[in-house]
Structures are given as structure tokens and as C-alpha cells.
Amino acid sequence: MREEIITSGRLNPHIDPHLEIWHWQIPLYLFLGGLAAGILFFAALYTIMGKEDKYPGAVRRAPIIVPFLLILGLFALFLDLKHKLFFWQLYTTIKFQSPMSWGAWALMAITPLSIVWVAMHIREFFPKWDWKYDLLKDLEIEALKYKVHIAWIIIVLSVILGIYTGILLSAFNARPLWNTSILGPLFLTSGLSAGAAVIILFAQSKKERELFIKIDLLLIVIELFLITHLFMGFLASTSVQIDAANLFLGGQYTAPFWIFVVILGMLVPAALKIMELRHFKIPVIIPVVMVLFGGVMFRFIIVFAGQMSRWLY
Amino acid sequence: MAIDTKKCVGCSDCVVACQTENNVPIGYCRDWIVEVTDGTYPRLEIELRSERCNHCDNSPCVRCCPTGASHYEKGGIVTVTHSKCIGCGACIASCPYDARYSHPDGYVDKCTFCLHRIQKGLKPACVSVCPTKCMYFGDLHDPNSEVSLILKKRKHKTLIPEAGTQPQVYYLI
Numbered sequence: 471m472r473e474e475i476i477t478s479g480r481l482n483p484h485i486d487p488h489l490e491i492w493h494w495q496i497p498l499y500l501f502l503g504g505l506a507a508g509i510l511f512f513a514a515l516y517t518i519m520g521k522e523d524k525y526p527g528a529v530r531r532a533p534i535i536v537p538f539l540l541i542l543g544l545f546a547l548f549l550d551l552k553h554k555l556f557f558w559q560l561y562t563t564i565k566f567q568s569p570m571s572w573g574a575w576a577l578m579a580i581t582p583l584s585i586v587w588v589a590m591h592i593r594e595f596f597p598k599w600d601w602k603y604d605l606l607k608d609l610e611i612e613a614l615k616y617k618v619h620i621a622w623i624i625i626v627l628s629v630i631l632g633i634y635t636g637i638l639l640s641a642f643n644a645r646p647l648w649n650t651s652i653l654g655p656l657f658l659t660s661g662l663s664a665g666a667a668v669i670i671l672f673a674q675s676k677k678e679r680e681l682f683i684k685i686d687l688l689l690i691v692i693e694l695f696l697i698t699h700l701f702m703g704f705l706a707s708t709s710v711q712i713d714a715a716n717l718f719l720g721g722q723y724t725a726p727f728w729i730f731v732v733i734l735g736m737l738v739p740a741a742l743k744i745m746e747l748r749h750f751k752i753p754v755i756i757p758v759v760m761v762l763f764g765g766v767m768f769r770f771i772i773v774f775a776g777q778m779s780r781w782l783y
Numbered sequence: 784m785a786i787d788t789k790k791c792v793g794c795s796d797c798v799v800a801c802q803t804e805n806n807v808p809i810g811y812c813r814d815w816i817v818e819v820t821d822g823t824y825p826r827l828e829i830e831l832r833s834e835r836c837n838h839c840d841n842s843p844c845v846r847c848c849p850t851g852a853s854h855y856e857k858g859g860i861v862t863v864t865h866s867k868c869i870g871c872g873a874c875i876a877s878c879p880y881d882a883r884y885s886h887p888d889g890y891v892d893k894c895t896f897c898l899h900r901i902q903k904g905l906k907p908a909c910v911s912v913c914p915t916k917c918m919y920f921g922d923l924h925d926p927n928s929e930v931s932l933i934l935k936k937r938k939h940k941t942l943i944p945e946a947g948t949q950p951q952v953y954y955l956i
Contacts, residue, residue, distance in 0.1 A: 471823055478795040478816040491872035491885065552870025553889035559850040559867050570849035570873050643843055643946060644879035708945075781879045781943045 490777045495550035497769040500635045501664070502543035503577070504657055504765065506536045507632035508665015510584060512682075514625035518618060525681070527673040530591040535668070536584040544577065569641050573634040580627040587624065590614060632658035635769075639776060647714035647772070647779035650703055656696040660765050663689035667739075667761040670754060679754070683743050686761065690740045697732070714779035723775045731771060735764010784896070784910075785930050785939065786833055787955040790917035793818055793831040797909035797918070801835075804897060804908035811884050813894040814909055830956075833909065833918070836861065836882035836894035837942065837950030844874035844883065853891075858922065859951065860898060865890040879946045896920070923951065 512528045522529045551557055561578065565571040590613050592599045601607045613620065636657030639648035666686040673679035704715035717723045739757035746752050793816050801813050814835035821828045838861045845853045845861060852867035853874050863874075868890040875883045875891060886892040897907035905911065910918040921928035934953055941950040 471821070473820045475818045475820075476815055477793055477818045478798045478812065491875040550871065552872070552885050552891075553868050554870070556866065556869045556889075559852070559869050562867075563849075563851045565849060565851060567846045568849045568873070570847065570871060574849060641843075641847055642873075642877045643948075644877050777876065780881075781946050 490774070492550065492773055492777060494770070495546040497766075497773040499543040499546040499550075500638075500657070500769045500773070501766050502539045502546070504632055504635050504661025504769075505664040505668065505762075506539040506543070506580075506584070507628040507635075507658075508662040509533055509536050509539075509668055510580070510587070510624050510628040510665075511632070511662060512665055512669055512685075513587065514621040514628065517621040518625065525674075525678050526594070527675075527678050528669045528682070530594040531674070532665075532669045532672040533584065533587050533591070534595065537581065537588055540577065540581045540584060544581070569634055569637045573631070573638060576627055576630045576634060580624070580631055583620065583624055583627065586613060586620065590617065629658065632661040635661065639772065642776075644781065645776045645779050646708075646710040646781065647704075647717065647776040649711075650700060652696055652700045652703060653772075656693065656700065657769075659689055659693045659696060660768060663693060664762055664765040667758045670758055680747065683746055687740055687743045687747075690736050690743075690761075694732075694736060710779070710781050713782075714775075717775045717779060723771055726767065727771050727775075730767040731764050734760055735767060736761075739764070784838075784907075784951070785919040785933055785937075785953040785955055787917040787919075787937075788830050788832055789955065790915045791831040791833060792915055793833075794914060796912050796914055797833050800908040800912040801894070801897075804900075805895075807892075808887050811886070811892075813882075813892070832954060834880070834882075834942070835909070835952065836878075837880055837948065837952045838894075838896065840949035840951060841947060843877040843879070843948060847873040847877040849873060856898065858924075860896050860901075861893075862895050862898060863891050863893065879943055879948065880950075 509532050513533045516522060516525045516529050548554065548557060560571070560574045563571065564575060590610065601610060633654045636653040636655070639645075640651055640653040643649045663686055666682045666689060670679055670682045670686065673682060701715050701719070704711045718727045739760040742752050742757040742760075746754075746757070795816050798812055798814055798816065801807065805813060807813055814833060817832045817834055819830040819832070821830075838859060840859065842853070842855070842861050845855060848854075849871060850867050850869055852864045852869070853861065854864065856862050870885060870889045870891065872885065872891075875881075875885065883891050883893040897905075897909075900907060906920050910920045919930045919933050921930035923931055923934075925931060930953075933955065937955045939953045939955050941953055944950065
């Protein structure tokens with residue numbers, strides 16, 4: 471038998487879980503950031519491919535919510551900081567080793583670009599929009615001239631943003647559940663899937679809607695594939711990572727993970743999507759909301775469970 | 784730093800000395816005592832360890848810090864510049880030893896090996912008060928320092944070296 475006791479007084483999150491350093495703000499931000507990255511990725515992709523007129527919902531309409539998502543996400547991040555008045559210190563250094571540093575810079579770049587993108591397509595929602603000032607009118611003409619270039623920058627930044635939400639966690643070798651490189655692609659796929667789901671709501675034609683239903687279906691399959699790999703990797707690894715995997719395979723996160731994330735967030739919406747493609751009448755909103763719900767739950771569960779997983783000594 | 788687990792009696796003097804010296808807020812601590820009991824009665828073996836930040840050579844906290852607030856001092860001690868710390872918690876999440884805490888004033892705080900004392904030629908508070916003299920502090924780069932000499936003589940271990948952090952607090956066993 472082996473027993474370890476901390477005999478002196480000590481605040482310890484493994485004894486009192488409320489002492490964990492990250493609460494709801496981080497997973498909420500990870501979701502909003504991933505969703506924003508997903509929407510921008512498809513908007514930029516179809517602009518670059520020259521299919522803007524074929525898929526106006528993705529290129530012109532859906533991105534309108536992106537600045538709001540990003541600003542809300544940034545606000546959640548700000549709430550998470552404990553030394554708030556010093557937040558500007560993030561922008562005095564670039565630390566390549568710290569995912570949080572280049573994530574902060576990527577956000578700094580993509581947030582204004584997303585606002586520019588919305589401004590370029592503002593007439594989609596307000597046909598009589600007038601910029602009032604000549605300077606703004608000139609800027610719009612210039613921006614529209616370089617639209618494809620802007621799209622290229624956005625597509626690169628959106629992939630960085632999507633991957634970064636996962637890499638942020640996988641850089642922590644102290645938390646075995648997070649310490650896997652699969653988390654980067656997994657969070658990116660999940661963000662793209664959420665983005666595709668939202669675009670379905672903004673789709674302008676049956677053809678566009680069906681395309682994004684197919685894309686979302688494919689992304690859900692990739693996600694399931696990556697989750698399988700995640701657990702295969704853990705179970706073939708060291709004891710701390712086997713313990714981490716066991717949080718989901720019989721441990722306390724088993725039910726929420728498999729029910730909310732995998733069944734309600736992936737399998738059921740995937741089935742509904744297949745039925746939609748087979749022309750069954752299903753309200754568009756239901757699978758979309760389920761995918762988004764799965765995305766939120768996925769991030770909350772990974773962030774909270776990750777903080778419970780640890781090295782033993 | 785080297786700590787002799789055979790001499791330590793787990794009195795928590797080091798904990799209290801640190802809290803007093805560094806004005807650690809009530810309820811928090813930069814060092815703590817772990818008591819490990821192995822075996823079944825009557826064949827029991829106890830190991831007592833005074834634990835703190837390991838001032839790792841490959842510190843995940845320094846790597847993860849987005850602003851450079853967590854950094855290596857000359858000589859390898861890991862410290863936090865309070866005015867650069869934004870309190871994001873990345874370093875707390877990244878430490879396998881849970882050696883860091885969020886100070887009520889917002890910044891992240893941890894053991895500094897009493898840098899302010901070392902610079903004056905004094906020993907860290909925990910080392911200087913230890914009633915059994917079970918702690919040895921010095922420059923590991925200097926082969927003739929007290930700590931280097933004792934590590935040559937005695938069998939020792941570090942905590943979770945497999946985490947890849949290259950911890951620099953050695954436990955004599």
C-alpha cells in the first residue's frame with residue numbers, strides 16, 4: 471500500500487476542484503474562436519475558388535456574425551485574466567514557444583480583418599447602406615479590388631486560429647489528457663464542423679445548403695476518426711495517459727462525453743443530415759443546434775477533464 | 784537545492800519561514816510537506832519531502848508564458864516578473880508539480896529560492912531555519928559547492944523526471 475499526504479496546509483486543486491485555474495471562460499472562448507475560424511475558412515475558401523456567386527450564404531452572409539463571436543470570445547478571455555490591467559503585455563513580445571502568444575497575435579490580426587470582410591458585404595443585409603465619408607468609400611473600393619488577397623490572408627489566419635485552440639492545450643505536458651498532438655487537428659475539425667453548421671442556416675439556395683450538409687457530414691466522420699485515434703494513442707501510451715483516457719472510459723466524464731459530445735453532438739445530427747439528404751423533412755435548425763451543442767460540450771469537457779489529469783509522483 | 788529525506792522530520796518550519804519571509808497571503812504557500820507511507824503495518828516506511836518549485840532546466844512554465852513574465856534568472860532560477868504577468872494561468876496549468884498559485888493581487892506567484900536573500904549572500908529562508916539542517920543550497924554548476932559535493936556522495940532522485948522538465952531540486956534517499 472502506498473499513501474501520500476500533504477501534511478502542511480496547501481491550496482490544492484486536486485483536493486478542491488474549484489481551485490482549478492481555468493473555468494468556463496476558456497472553453498467558451500475555444501468554442502467561439504473555433505466557430506469563427508470555421509465560418510471564415512469557408513468564406514475565404516469559396517472566394518479564392520471564385521464560387522462567390524454560387525455560395526453567397528457562406529461568403530457574404532454567414533461571416534456577419536464572426537466579429538461578434540470573436541469579440542465575445544476575447545471578452546471571455548479578458549475575464550479569465552487575473553491581472554487584467556496588464557493584458558497589453560501580450561502585445562509587447564512574440565514568443566514562438568508559447569501557443570498563447572501567437573494565438574493572441576493571430577486574434578489581433580483576424581478580428582479587424584473579419585470586420586473588414588463584413589463591411590465589404592454589408593449591402594447584402596442593408597442594400598441602401600451609405601458609408602457617408604469619402605475616405606470610407608475609397609477604402610471599400612480598394613478592399614474590394616484586393617478581395618482575393620484578403621481571402622488568402624484570412625484562410626491562413628483562420629487555420630492558425632482553429633488549430634491554435636487545440637495546440638494551446640496540447641502544449642501542456644503537465645496535463646496528460648491535453649498532451650497529444652491530435653488535439654490540434656481535432657479542434658480544427660470541430661471548429662470547421664461548427665462553422666459549416668452555421669453556414670447551413672445562412673444558405674441561400676437548396677444547392678448551397680446541401681453542399682454544407684455534406685461538408686459537415688464529412689467533418690463529423692473525420693472528428694469521430696480523430697477521437698478514435700485519440701483514445702488509441704492514449705491507451706497505448708504511459709500509465710498517466712491511460713489514466714487520462716480512463717476519465718472517459720468508465721471514469722467520471724464517461725457519461726457526459728459519450729452522451730453529449732459523441733451521441734447528441736455527432737451521431738444523431740449525422741443521422742439527421744443523412745435523412746435530410748434523402749429528402750426527409752427535418753427542420754434545418756435541429757441538426758445545426760445539435761452540432762453546436764456538441765462543440766460547446768466537447769471543449770468544456772476536455773478543458774475540465776484535462777485539469778484533473780496529472781502526473782503522479 | 785538538495786533535500787535529505789532521511790533527515791527531514793516534516794515539521795513544516797520551512798513552510799512557515801517562507802510564508803513569513805515572502806509575505807505569502809494566508810491560505811497560500813510556496814512550499815509544502817509531503818508524507819509518503821509505503822507498506823502495511825507493522826512494516827511501514829515513511830518518506831518526508833519538503834516540496835517547492837523545482838526550478839526546472841526545461842521549464843514548461845517559461846515555455847508557455849505568453850508575455851515572458853516567467854523567465855530564467857542568471858544561474859537558472861525561475862521567477863515571475865509581476866508587472867509583466869497577465870494572470871492567464873498558462874504556467875499554472877503547465878506545471879506538473881502544481882508549484883504555482885494565483886496571488887490574490889492577480890499575478891502568479893511561486894518559490895524564488897529567496898532570490899533577494901541569495902543576492903545578499905544569505906541562504907533561502909527555508910534552508911536557514913531548518914532545524915535538522917536537511918537542506919543544502921548552492922550553485923550546481925560549481926563542482927565544489929556544498930550541494931554539488933553532497934550529490935556526488937549520496938544517492939538521490941528528482942520528482943517525475945519522466946515529465947521531461949529536468950527538475951533541479953534533488954531529494955537525497
